[in-house]
Amino acid sequence: MSTTARVRNWWGWGYEDARIDPHAVAALATATLGFGDLGPVEDPARPEDIALPAPRLDVAGLPSASTDALDRVHHSLGKSYPDIIRAFRGRIDHAVDAVTRPADERELEAVLAWADGANAALVPYGGGTSVCGGVEPRVPAGFDGVVSVDLGRLDRVLEVDAVSRSARIQAGASGPALEAQLREHGLTLRFFPQSFELATLGGWIATRAGGHFATARTHIDDLVESVRAITPVGAWESRRLPGSGAGVSPDRLLLGSEGTLGVITEAWMRVQPRPAHRASQAVRFPDFATGAEAVRAVAQSGLTPANLRLLDEVEAQSTGAGDGTHAVLVLGFESTAAAVDVGDDLRRGLALCRAHGGAWDDPAPRDGAGTPGGAVDTWRDAFLAMPYLRDAMVRLGVLTDTFETAITWERFPAFHAEVMGAVRAAVGEPCRLSCRFTHVYPDGPAPYYTIVAPARRGDELAQWAAMKQAAGDAIIGAGGTITHHHAVGRDHRLWYDRQRPDVFAAALAGAKAAVDPHGRLNPGVLLGGE
Incomplete structure (x- = not known):
């Protein structure tokens, strides 16, 4: 039995072994789209030909640090159309200086402390599937560098409560990984966005993702029982409850925070038996x-x-x-x-x-x-x-x-x-x-x-x-929302600023200042400028 790990497509979506050959669909695309001759098939740039700037940061003391060039490329782009085009053309306009993969909350706390000393911005990273510039390291000039905080090693289902039908799951667990672990208990989170094969629980919570169901429990919000995050000033964890009317909810504030108010590490999630x-x-x-x-x-x-x-x-x-x-x-x-x-x-x-x-x-x-x-x-x-x-x-x-x-x-x-x-x-x-x-x-x-x-x-x-x-x-x-389930990121900031009330923006800025005094967590997303 082969244990070879699947290789991610460095410039596009998903895995190399699942790519669609453009030659195989060219004729069908031409006939269906009605655009006429689409012209030649282009090849993407080679990653080894990308002129990546040297890291600006000395990563001595940064836990689980990597400055490998391809690792940095992978973590410098999401999967929006502009991201895909830039990678395809071999352009990395904004590159992370390093990638860190904390193994636990203690290492994550060490990363936050290190960033203070290095004057580094931190961009939390799950599956890298953002389609709105959410993981692009385009940060204000006042920082000396930027590090991608990859939560992929936090990938376990830690506890299952079969009585209350809930499970404590780490933020870096991808859709397939958490479903495989829940299946051992006859349970499922039953949350299947289009990004399911790559995206992670922490990313879904941070972006208020929309999943499989078209009605009723449509957003990840509906499945969250409590959330835990690590901030530069300490841990932020909501009490595990089926519901509460006790003021503004701590977990509701983390939902949709897009990595700006803390790095989500785990959550208790509502699960259910597999559909019969x-x-x-x-x-x-x-x-x-x-x-x-x-x-x-x-x-x-x-x-x-x-x-x-x-x-x-x-x-x-x-x-x-x-x-x-x-x-x-x-x-x-x-x-x-x-x-x-x-x-x-x-x-x-x-x-x-x-x-x-x-x-x-x-x-x-x-x-x-x-x-x-x-x-x-x-x-x-x-x-x-x-x-x-x-x-x-x-x-x-x-x-x-x-x-x-x-x-x-x-x-x-x-x-x-x-x-x-x-x-x-x-x-x-x-x-x-x-x-x-x-x-x-x-x-x-x-x-x-x-x-x-x-x-x-x-x-x-x-x-x-x-x-x-x-x-x-x-x-x-025309009165709509700039996003229903794709998040704000950097690509939607212009319209998000117009959508939200100014008084709320000020309140959000106050919360940000309280938990992230130096504004290191994903700066430029939701609030703050370049």
Whole structure:
């Protein structure tokens, strides 16, 4: 049995052995996108050719320190489109000076103490999957250097409470690692974002990530029982409770803090038995607007489907779930109770869909024990492969990126038109702009937009910046949130500053000053300037 570790793709998403060959998809991409000849397939820069500056810091005394060039490259970029392009072109505009991998909280405390003496900024790092500049070491000039704090060695499920159905899990545990350990107890966290194979629990908590469920428990927030973090002035740990009304919650303040208020080391998380029953169905609608009304009806009905993802006509065609002539709703339910027939819930949901113009071909499973194939499985496979496909598109000269938001139902039609129009105007033709709902609430959806256009080779970053500016301005101007589950990072700061109240910004700055007096933890994210 081979024990060879999988090798990460140094410039793109995921693992080398899972890369998609752009030559294999070039013809299909050309036919589907309608952009004409995409031109030659480009190769990425070689990591050994990157002109990385020498470390500015003397790492003597820094626990578990590494100044290896490729290690520094890996930790200097996330996985946003600009990150991918810079790595592809061999550009590391901002490099960490060193990487540290603390083995426990004592070593982490030593790292924080060392940083004080070295005047170094610290960027907490989990799976490196940030798509908004969250781990980019672009820090204020007042620091003498910057170190990436990789939590990957803190990767264990430490305790399981089967009575209360909760588990104490270290922050560096990746999705597959924590699920494998919970499976030994017949349990699951049941949190599956698209970044699942690489992202970590600490990263999910720090960014308020969104997971598998489209309704009810949609965010990692809903699964957190308590959180522990180490700050420059001491440990920050909330009491383990099912709920509390005792003032401002310590764990709620750490949720979404993006490494600025402390380095998250572990959390008690709500877990559950593995689902015993699932039932899904793909439903067609004549257009996206009609499908949205059906989704609203389901979301406000009291049903809590695990999957309630509406794909517009373009998104359905791009993922193989439709032919481009209709919107497609992926509707699914699941249950952990052996006696619960989720087929009944599915039939109730389908009845609401039919009342709003929905139709489907495959009969729904009667006993709720299985999931039909067809469009549901096709969409799921495409969803999981999407980050790898993006890398292949980069090599083909195609710009492809996503942005997401949330808005209330009564404003959605006008909001959607404004965002689509602004982005189209900024990118120009030809382009393919599509939308799907990733999460749905009784009071509104979380629209997720995908833009695909011919890239201006060599000028992709400027092209992307114009698109991002138009999207961000339209979203904030029309009353949405700059991010629903991708976090703020550095890429969204401009619009986050406009979204949040000034008084709250001042309060957050006060909290930051109290726990991180010298502003060393991920400076420039959420607050503070360059």
